[in-house]
Structure formats: structure tokens, C-alpha cells
Amino acid sequence: MKQTKLCKLISKSEPIPGIFDFTVESPEIAAEARCGQFLHIACGGGTFLRRPISICDARDNCVRFIFEVKGEGTKALAERNIGDFIDVMGPLGHGFEVKPEHKNAVIIGGGIGVFPLFLLAKQVKSDVFLGFRGKDRVVMEDEFASVAKSVTVGTDDGSYGYKGYIASAMDEYLDKNPCDVIFACGPKPMLKAVKAIAERRGIECQLSLEQRMGCGIGACLVCTCESTKDGMDKQLRVCKNGPVFDSREVTLND
Amino acid sequence: MINTKINFCGIEFKNPIVTASGTFGFGEEYGEYVDLSEYGGFGAKGLTRYPREGNKAPRIAETPSGILNSVGLQNPGVEYFAAHTMPSLKNCGAHVIANMSGNTVEEYCEMAEILSDTDAAIIEMNISCPNVKHGGLAFGTDAKTVNELTAAVKKHCKKPLVVKLSPNVTSITDIAKAAEDGGADGLSLINTLLGMKIDIHSRRPILANNMGGLSGPAVKPVAVRMVYQVHQVVKIPIIGMGGVMSGDDVIEFMLAGASLVALGTGLFVKPDLILDVKRDIAAYMERHGIEDINDIIGAVRLN
Numbered sequence: 023m024k025q026t027k028l029c030k031l032i033s034k035s036e037p038i039p040g041i042f043d044f045t046v047e048s049p050e051i052a053a054e055a056r057c058g059q060f061l062h063i064a065c066g067g068g069t070f071l072r073r074p075i076s077i078c079d080a081r082d083n084c085v086r087f088i089f090e091v092k093g094e095g096t097k098a099l100a101e102r103n104i105g106d107f108i109d110v111m112g113p114l115g116h117g118f119e120v121k122p123e124h125k126n127a128v129i130i131g132g133g134i135g136v137f138p139l140f141l142l143a144k145q146v147k148s149d150v151f152l153g154f155r156g157k158d159r160v161v162m163e164d165e166f167a168s169v170a171k172s173v174t175v176g177t178d179d180g181s182y183g184y185k186g187y188i189a190s191a192m193d194e195y196l197d198k199n200p201c202d203v204i205f206a207c208g209p210k211p212m213l214k215a216v217k218a219i220a221e222r223r224g225i226e227c228q229l230s231l232e233q234r235m236g237c238g239i240g241a242c243l244v245c246t247c248e249s250t251k252d253g254m255d256k257q258l259r260v261c262k263n264g265p266v267f268d269s270r271e272v273t274l275n276d
Numbered sequence: 277m278i279n280t281k282i283n284f285c286g287i288e289f290k291n292p293i294v295t296a297s298g299t300f301g302f303g304e305e306y307g308e309y310v311d312l313s314e315y316g317g318f319g320a321k322g323l324t325r326y327p328r329e330g331n332k333a334p335r336i337a338e339t340p341s342g343i344l345n346s347v348g349l350q351n352p353g354v355e356y357f358a359a360h361t362m363p364s365l366k367n368c369g370a371h372v373i374a375n376m377s378g379n380t381v382e383e384y385c386e387m388a389e390i391l392s393d394t395d396a397a398i399i400e401m402n403i404s405c406p407n408v409k410h411g412g413l414a415f416g417t418d419a420k421t422v423n424e425l426t427a428a429v430k431k432h433c434k435k436p437l438v439v440k441l442s443p444n445v446t447s448i449t450d451i452a453k454a455a456e457d458g459g460a461d462g463l464s465l466i467n468t469l470l471g472m473k474i475d476i477h478s479r480r481p482i483l484a485n486n487m488g489g490l491s492g493p494a495v496k497p498v499a500v501r502m503v504y505q506v507h508q509v510v511k512i513p514i515i516g517m518g519g520v521m522s523g524d525d526v527i528e529f530m531l532a533g534a535s536l537v538a539l540g541t542g543l544f545v546k547p548d549l550i551l552d553v554k555r556d557i558a559a560y561m562e563r564h565g566i567e568d569i570n571d572i573i574g575a576v577r578l579n
Contacts, residue, residue, distance in 0.1 A: 023308065023309060023310065023311070023548075024308045024309050024547075025309070025548065026546070026547065026548070064545065069338065070338055070341060070342060070343065070492060070493075070545065071336075071338050071343060071544060071545065072544070072545065094338075095338075111547065233333055233334065234333070234334045234335075234336050234337070234482075235336070236336050236343065236345070236544045237299075237305070237543065237544045237547070238544070239305040239306070239308070239309075239547065240301065240304075240305045241299065241300055241301035241304075241305040241306055241543075242298070242299055242301070242336075242345070242347070242544060243298075243301075243321075243330065243335070243347050243350050244333070244334075244335040244336035244345055244347055245333065245335070245336070246330065246333045246335065246350070247333065248332070248333075253327060253329075254327050254329075254352050254353075254356075256329040257329050257330055257333075257350055262305070276332050276333050276484070
């Protein structure tokens, strides 16, 4: 039987204001975790529901996740101290699918969407594109650089690296370079742009989506996304069918 | 040796713990956390005559000590359930309470006939879904309509018929009596309370559907009160539900008058909640020298 786990918080940092980098001890989760999966975390502080947070890395009996303080739940979680035990369900969901034919992979992340891509980047030698609002929001550039074929960082305001939307940087790269799969996670507008580019070019594309969740395991049907199919497959469960979907499966219209 | 068996509508439940429809799917997902045989029974996801896609997301918002949901009855339809889902649950070790919502009296009757030919133990009739235009709430708020609908469905129903009541009414006891007079074998309450949450910065409701059903500990006192009031005026047994988070909460509902008690939203927080609940109940019975759990049903002593 699967179980919820109390995991000891063994390291905690705030690499940029409002972004918290946590590592918890859990040999079971570390052994089971696949790239693109998430943890469902009881944040404490009087909040009720668990919060889904993507796995950033898993190794040495430990699991790392990085999150932004957005509301009451993540605020309470950020206040936990090293040595505290955190109530975790997971790993959950359907992550990225890495296939033998993926010889030339591109990874693209935007904002806090870069964190769920790190474990993947460690597994597939890729050309990585990371987009942020501005120079002061850039995170994990060096870590991605240590595992990737190449890293291109861009900022929307042009204060660092490529000037403009990171999907445009990727599109320009694809004009000149071979690519057989794109893995993406980030804000909805970025995902829409990446989906359009991939489909125009006929490249396989896997998107990691986000949605407000309830149970986290597929029973309550609240975290749905609109699919391109009809009937009972019209609304897919982000927690169970995803969070990673083939771009051709989802409309991103919701 | 304590007894936790409950006879509900002529069916023996090995313990009084069930689940609330809509929080438990068809048992598959939670079955990975706790063997379904731990439950007396479970409420399967609400069915409609034909498949439904449900509402747009977001379908959930957290509120103080609870949640709002607006799933909108996404389900594969009653025929799919009868042909595929129910057969796979036959040996799951717990009674299945099938749940149905209709647009019309005819749809309710057709579904009752289809479900009567399955291995579901009980048919729960939802006349109180707040999240769809024709999902029953229109049926559930008028006593005369509830009475006529129950009487009509009862003629097509070969299983015990439990009517699920909405709290979004002026007098829950009038509706309860109307269902009993119509021939209901049992009642379940409460469904969710209609609620709303607005993002003050965007000035938009969090839920895509704008409004949704409130559940979780926030609604428990309302649910306990309604179970108590209904128990005072009907003879048929009650499934109580609303914000159960512990065995103590189950005892509270039973003292108010519930024979069975459903876990619901609490499962989202603790998928193995039933294990704690059963431990709590056994401890309570031992502490108070209660040998038979049936002795506490409706045993609240008013001041």
C-alpha cells in the first residue's frame, strides 16, 4: 500500500527573494521519483488542502523541491525549519517520457517552471533554454550548465542574456539545429508558444501543466485540463494523466 | 468484544464508515492507499444518464477550513458504470453505494432500473448537486417535488433507495419528511453548501463556474445540526456527512442520529484517514464502555 510520509527537512535556502529551495530526506521517494512527477505537501499553518510541488531533484536518499511563496500554503511551508518533519504524498503523477530516439532534446523552462526540469536535464543531455522576467529572477543557471549540452538564458526585459521571450530564442535555435523532442514547463503563454512552434515544425513536445488540485491522485476530478479529444476524454486529470502531457493531447484553452 | 456492525436498510455494514460520493472516484485511486475492505461501504462518483464532461477548471478553491468545488458531475454515464465499473468492484470487500443525478424524472427512473440490475448495494439519489444547471438542486429544494420524484423512482428501484438532501433549503425537515413519505429507504446529508470565493485583485471568482459547493470541517456543525433535526422527524436511517476528519467526528454524527457516516474532503488531506477513524472509534467505545455501536445512534442528550 502507498503511504503518506513524514520527511525531515535537511536543507533550506532562499536563492532569490520569495523562492525557497528545500531538500527532505526520504529514501523511498528518492528511489521512486521520476522526472516531471510531483509531491503533494501538507504545508501546515492552518491551511487545509495539500499543495502540489514538482520534484526538482532526487538523489542520495533525498528529494529536492523549489517553490515560490504565492499564498497561505506556500507561505506556511516556507516558514518550516531545518529538522522539521513535512507530511508528503508522492511521488505522484505521470512525468516526462524519455525515449531512446530522443537524440537531440531541447528543454525549455520559464520562471518557476525551470525547477521541474532539472532532474530531466540530468538524465537527457539537452540544449536548455531558461526564461525569466529579469536578471534578478534568474535561478539555477549554473546547475543546468553543469549537466546540459548548452544553456541559453533569456529575460523578458532584456536585462540579462537573450532579450525577449525564451520561446523565440528556442525558435531561432531550431531554425539551424536538429531536434526530435521538446520538454517544456512554464507559464501558460510560454507553453502555448512552445506548443505552436513544436507543432508547426512537427517536433514531439511534452508539456508540464499546473492546476489547482484536490486529492492529487485522480479521484476528485478537480484539477482538469481541456484535451483535444471528445467525450469522456475531454477533461483530463492533471494530477493523474499528467502533469506532463503530449502537446497534441491538450488545448491549453482553460 | 465490541460490535461495530450496522444494519442499514436491511444490509449489514461491518462498520459505519463509508465515503461521500464525488470524493472517492470509483475506489481505484484510494484503493492504492487503503484496502477498500476497511470500509463498511463507499459512495461511488455521481452518475448521470449519459456521460458528462463537467465544468471548466479551476474547479477547486480553498476556503477557511474547507474547500469549494465545482466539478459539475464529470462521469462516464450510468451504462458504462453498470457494464464496466461495477463488475470490477464486485469483490472489493465493501458495499458500493451508487449515486445518480438526473435532469428529469424519467432519467432518474431509467437510472434506477439500470443500477438495480448491478451489484451495487444501495442507490443514492442526488437531488442536490449545486454545480450543474439540471443536476438535481431544482428537485431537491421543494418538498412536493421531492415527494413525487421519490415515489416515481421507488417504483423502478429494486435496491434500497437513499435520497441525498441539500442543505441549501429553508427547512431540511420538510424535505426529509417528503422523501420518507415518498418511499425513501434512507436519507443522506448533507450535500455541499453553495458558496463563492472572489480574487480581490482580479475581481474574479476563483472557480471557473463562479460558485461551487462548500465542504470540509467548515460545514460540520451545520451538518451535525441537520442530521440531528432530520433524525427527530423521520424513522428511516441516515448517512451523515460533512467535514469528518476523525473518529470523534464520526461519533458526533452518530450521536446526532446518523447510522452510517461518510468521509469526504478529509480524504484529500489524509488518504488513509479511515485507519485513524477506526482506531479512534474503538478507543471511544472502550473508554465509555460501549459494546454495541448501534447504542450511540441518536443518543445525544440535550441540555
